[in-house]
Amino acid sequence: MKKIGKQTFIMANDVIIKDTYSVVGPKEGEGPLRDYFDLIITDSLWEEDSWEKCEQKLQKTAVEEILVNNNITKDDVDLLLAGDLLNQIVSSSYAARSSNLPFIGLYGACSTMSLSIGLGSMLIDGGFASNIICVTSSHFCSAERQYRAPLEMGGQRPLSSQWTVTGSGAVLLSNSGIGPKVKSVTFGSIEDLGITDADNMGAAMAPAATRTIKQHLEDIKGKAKYDLIVTGDLATVGRDLTNKLLKEEGIDISNKYEDCGMKIYDIKNQDVHSGGSGCGCSAVVFSSYYYKLLKEKRLKSMLLTATGALHSPTIFQQGESIPGIAHAVGIES
């Protein structure tokens, strides 16, 4: 059994992150990571006639470009693992319509990037695939319309709210080649401490992040030490809460803890309130910034812990709270 501790899976074979691709919207392109992205689009429609279609195009582009950049064709790819925030994961399925790739649809809200990398790594380690593409996306406008209020309404957003990242990130996993390696995976369970504020996703996700990080560190004890522990999109509110909750458990990661939702924007000056969020957030930040650091060995190891708020407008209206989930992937350069 390639399992250690309670719920962490260990790769017995090489699982290489051979390449990544990131495409982002204009706001993300004005942020501090602007030089790391592969492509920055200039408006939120990108010549499409709806935000949803723009998001599909983002994801389609990410997959197509990663093929081109690696000089491989669709026939070289065994599986496409994809997901996004929209109902029926339409950004993923409609983007994949033309690809003909065997398609595994995932839903983990904003945790989907590490969910897909984790699953993909296990399928490669298990000897089922040579190449797998993992891709996720999100779009500020399509997400606001679906989850909160129509943008046209011009509603005020509280300071705990986060800005859904417009962008798509793709990762090419392979059983051969050169690049950072996925070494371990911890899938989280669903955690719900009763948050009922749809504008405070950071608080809804912090308990899940805490539990998964704690479990992973316990399981992996002595086998890995991470230079960085990176959460997906907890932003300012969720980051602080996670640090606090972990400290209550006797774990202090504050000196090596970063959050993609805080990395992607200049939080003070870009009017994003608590920070970034969305399936695309950890996807594009990992696929650009962290991947570059790993590849250049400026970063030796990291635990990518993307977090998802399983927010549903329907269930929310029925009086339910918002559960969270977090999946962690241990990566070494």
Added chain:
Amino acid sequence: MKKIGKQTFIMANDVIIKDTYSVVGPKEGEGPLRDYFDLIITDSLWEEDSWEKCEQKLQKTAVEEILVNNNITKDDVDLLLAGDLLNQIVSSSYAARSSNLPFIGLYGACSTMSLSIGLGSMLIDGGFASNIICVTSSHFCSAERQYRAPLEMGGQRPLSSQWTVTGSGAVLLSNSGIGPKVKSVTFGSIEDLGITDADNMGAAMAPAATRTIKQHLEDIKGKAKYDLIVTGDLATVGRDLTNKLLKEEGIDISNKYEDCGMKIYDIKNQDVHSGGSGCGCSAVVFSSYYYKLLKEKRLKSMLLTATGALHSPTIFQQGESIPGIAHAVGIES
């Protein structure tokens, strides 16, 4: 590589379907498979105050009962693979809130049962898990509200429409024990021949079923011969189309082809029009009827090909057609 042909994965180790559990609604309990289900609820709310909460309870019950019936605890289960039709797969995530099981959320619309069995089998074969529970569900009332029109409207349904199954089916996969074995998995790609009628899911899914069945049979050639090829929920319209499309490809499976959506209801007398559908359809029919046949060796082998229509009301309103997907799992008694 445990892959043969273009896109079929072969299990090198034992992957045993150790047990199943099925719980269904009253209409399904009046159908021809009534004696095969583990539990039939007596009304569509089951003491809950919304259909969505009833669906969560169905899924929660299926998971809890499969644990009890197999005399195992949550600690014996390495992963829970779950999905359903509702936005943000809330039936799955809310049902799993209390379980604390590591959770992998899937979205494949009505194809989710074979998607989860396929993925779960590969994770067991790959040496990552001893026990995995796969579970999906659907509910007629929650699905109609989300996908088509409020039930209270009393809209007429055309004869091509299908009746979403109320029910949940769970499957316990294991690396040891006695039971039918999963031998092969083919994940399908997304197929779209341009169907734009949200009341004709059978037609939307038939091209995907055709493609996956054809590919699987080509890939597996000479390695397996199935007593039965079973689709998930194509119902009368989709079944006929699939037979026709396969014949055009030179493949005639009509003498050993069955569809869960036609098995679950007495189509002539239960006013379900084309037949059953939904994530729960293939889940409960496989978990009750076919599993019993396999276990008692009255059925030696089957190819379970659950099909999903990736229908999205939002994208549909933007003028798009409805793509389909189908995933196939080869099972031997």
